Amino acid sequence: MNFEHLRALAAVVDEGTFEAAADRLHISPSAVSQRIKALENAEGQIMIRRGVPCSPTEPGAVLLRMARQMQLLEAEAREALGSQAPGLAATRLAVNADSLATWFLPVLAEAANWADTTLDLHVEDQDYSSRLLRQGDVMGAVTSDRSPANGCRAIRLGAMRYVPAAAPGLRDRFAGAGGPDWDAMPVLQFNAKDDLQRGFLASRSTSGKPPMHTVPSSEAFVAAIRAGLGWGMVPELQVDSDFDDGTLVLLDARAHHDVVLYWQSWGLQSKRLDRLTAAVRRAARQLRN
Structure with a gap:
């Protein structure tokens, strides 16, 4: 599977249009379109719903999660090899509003000291936040769903x-x-x-x-x-x-x-993800056992 095609898929979903994705990738809109079409032809399925904004289809969501996981692992591998300085990486999370207003706040305080990370928080009800994981929209979610999404791990936080x-x-x-x-x-x-x-x-x-x-x-x-x-x-x-x-x-x-709340996240060996999980678990000590 061509990583440049996956990178184009993530850019289109993140930016909402082929033109904005092209600006992000520093290529032409037609080149973005060709990469998406090549990905769709290779897999035999439509990956993007063309609209404003563009959104992934169900098969596209599967590849979107793969694309974001590969981007995270690629960045950390390059940093470990010393081939690039640590750069800013967006960490996409889903948190329910009541958690964000109460026990989750210490996570934000810890993240203020992470020079290599920006937070992209999605506010979603705890009964629905695991859906964002399955769609590839986020890498971690506070959820009431105890059953791990495919390719994810679940940790009980408390109630x-x-x-x-x-x-x-x-x-x-x-x-x-x-x-x-x-x-x-x-x-x-x-x-x-x-x-x-x-x-x-x-x-x-x-x-x-x-x-x-x-x-x-x-x-x-x-x-x-x-x-x-x-x-x-x-x-x-x-x-x-x-x-x-x-x-x-x-x-x-x-x-x-x-x-009862759970922390679900991608099942990857990732420095950034492990650090985030540790911060969430520390903050969740406020919850009832």
């Missing part, structure tokens, strides 16, 4: 505990003799993929659908709960002090939901 919280005023407005009026009290969701609140309500056997607000930011989600917009399932790591000073109250002291 994030979510608890039902609300501002005291909201709780008092919807308080009933038997507890909160779950059918009437407004609720928040992070996005359409967020099932934590729906799962909690299902366990309460509610009969209706309460008013639901969507707030697609981890920090703003908690801020909206503090403001009384609605209640929601929030990470303990993010709001411990709010319960201490009375800013927030627990709607059920016995209820919680633990999301």
Whole structure:
């Protein structure tokens, strides 16, 4: 398999167009097109969906991951041989928003001292982030999927505990003799993929659908709960002090939901990848065992 063809594939996907890929590779757009066509002819399958932006097909995603792995290994081999000075390499990761706002932050602090690496973070729900690994979009992902993607390894990190919280005023407005009026009290969701609140309500056997607000930011989600917009399932790591000073109250002291997280990454022997994995594991000590 021709490495220059794979390099062109990665450039087209990363840059979004054949013209931008040509600028990155310092060749003409027609040369990029010829390399992609040669790759497709050799494999007998379409690798790129021509559009704006261009995206890989399912077979293209398989080769995209190979291309990025080969680029990483090539760079590290050249550095080890002394044939080139360490250069900047993009490290693409998928992290769910709640992790990025809490326990994952020390990874960013460590990465600030990595002179050979830039971070390219993709924010994705933990139930879906392993898909980005399979597509070749990232080399590592924080995920709730314990089954390693093909060619990857999985390490258990620990569990994030979510608890039902609300501002005291909201709780008092919807308080009933038997507890909160779950059918009437407004609720928040992070996005359409967020099932934590729906799962909690299902366990309460509610009969209706309460008013639901969507707030697609981890920090703003908690801020909206503090403001009384609605209640929601929030990470303990993010709001411990709010319960201490009375800013927030627990709607059920016995209820919680633990999301077990895993670190999945390419199964390569790579200095950069090993360093990243070690940083993630150190940061994840904040999680529950």
